[in-house]
């Protein structure tokens with residue numbers, strides 16, 4: 083999927099303070115029936131977001147005024163469970179570009195990076211601090227500068243984050259890994275010659 | 281030479297390029313494809329104008345979205361039908377072997393790979409499904425990928441990956457009678473937690489693992505992902521080789537001998553140091569069941585529902601501090617890539633033989649593949665099931681993820697042999713209790729959570745006939 087490059091994002095932050103949010107929560111399996119990769123945003127967090135009769139649940143954060151923004155602040159081990167890339171598509175298509183957590187499940191992390199979503203990992207203590215800061219001032223804009231790898235929360239706290247240089251390059255340029263791998267054909271052919279499959 | 285773990289040996293053998301930042305371009309030997317996570321990848325490939333690089337190394341099946349009754353004339357919604365027909369078109373266009381509905385080799389992707397001999401020691405295997413870890417039971421590097429990565433493998437037979445850290449989990453001793461591989465893995469996840477494996481690839485080792493059948497080892501590796509691990513593996517041994525010999529796609533004759541001599545070398549060096557090591561004793565494991573909304577919420581069947589996760593308690597409709605035993609259940613689901621193989625059906629059948637399903641319990645017995653379905657018929661399992669009031673359905677993922685019509689209604693309790701009990705996994709509001717086929721059988725007969733060790737079981741199939749009393 084093609085995506086908009088990320089350089090600097092300044093946005094209000096949506097807080098969803100739940101640990102271990104699995105990809106079935108992010109988008110339930112019954113919404114994976116499409117053969118296209120668009121149209122998933124409306125089902126993001128579906129079973130929290132809508133009541134059984136289909137009406138929006140006013141208690142859920144995405145249905146409140148503070149539910150809009152490009153940055154999602156959430157609990158540890160985000161994106162565990164199923165490998166469905168639809169979870170990353172749903173988050174992106176809703177409008178998120180950055181997910182802040184103290185940890186991401188491995189497959190989700192890769193899916194996010196492949197789809198223009200930045201999984202921004204901070205330590206558990208920092209996450210707790212960020213949650214408190216959001217509590218104190220929920221509408222403050224935060225800034226994520228991917229080039230300098232800095233998160234600035236509410237102009238008060240600045241923290242650096244890690245990202246693999248190649249992945250950073252992809253996010254900043256809006257390019258992806260598929261073209262890179264396809265360009266390695268000579269090396270791959272050579273590998274195959276030396277390693278017949280048993 | 282530096283000593284290595286089995287994982288690192290396999291990784292090094294499959295490294296096409298090692299990049300400066302520590303990531304690697306890894307060659308993939310086998311790619312399994314199913315209808316739900318592939319259409320966007322095929323479309324992406326086409327959009328880029330790239331050919332499918334190695335169609336011979338891909339195998340496709342239909343499993344996630346298909347009905348488990350009436351497959352000869354399937355009734356499906358328009359969207360599900362489109363995924364199925366799109367897979368058919370894509371496979372035809374790119375020359376990929378497809379085992380569609382009613383094909384004698386159809387089934388859940390992680391069940392058919394091993395049973396057809398397509399999964400073999402030493403391979404790298406991927407699929408757009410997180411439970412690809414199942415294939416690690418054969419001493420492979422096998423892991424789930426997203427749809428972009430499916431497209432990468434289609435385009436190049438390679439993936440860009442960071443090398444995970446290695447963990448070994450040693451399980452000494454023997455499992456007690458009535459305690460199965462499923463109980464063991466639920467026990468391990470309950471001890472280590474659902475995030476413990478993040479960033480790791482796990483090797484399962486020790487006497488208890490060696491004593492497991494291949495099917496039991498698959499159950500264990502299947503749920504390595506529920507610890508957050510990229511995957512899990514077991515070093516191959518005689519059990520592995522005996523399982524693989526004479527399978528449809530296994531090498532034969534001289535090629536078998538040649539393959540075998542290579543497979544025998546696949547093990548971690550004796551003096552190698554893992555990044556993390558954990559040790560457990562199999563005799564500590566009781567039949568396990570989950571009470572909450574993640575696979576780490578396992579407790580012994582004689583245990584008490586904890587009172588510290590109010591959100592999960594509210595979802596499950598339970599009070600903390602109560603015994604889990606004797607709680608009422610409404611549904612039983614036996615199936616999935618965790619426990620939908622022939623041994624699982626044998627266990628279930630041996631337990632219910634001569635008894636009757638409890639009134640008010642709806643049970644879905646779903647074989648993991650067409651072969652399992654046929655074998656169940658030939659071995660007389662279907663007859664036993666029918667006599668006890670159960671019915672054997674046709675293969676598919678079914679209520680494991682409830683993408684088809686096999687959904688558990690809101691608020692109902694389902695004892696399920698699958699691998700995930702997340703909120704809504706088996707349908708909106710469904711309450712899932714993960715357990716072994718034996719524990720599912722005990723509940724199916726009583727309509728309540730019951731200790732499978734408490735009854736005398738007539739066995740036709742050589743599964744345990746426990747007469748022991750559960751520990752209080």
Ligand code: SF4
Pocket residue numbers: 343344388389390409411616617618676677680681698699
């Ligand atoms: S049975 Fe369940 S876990 Fe296994 S492949 Fe199907 S949906 Fe995934």
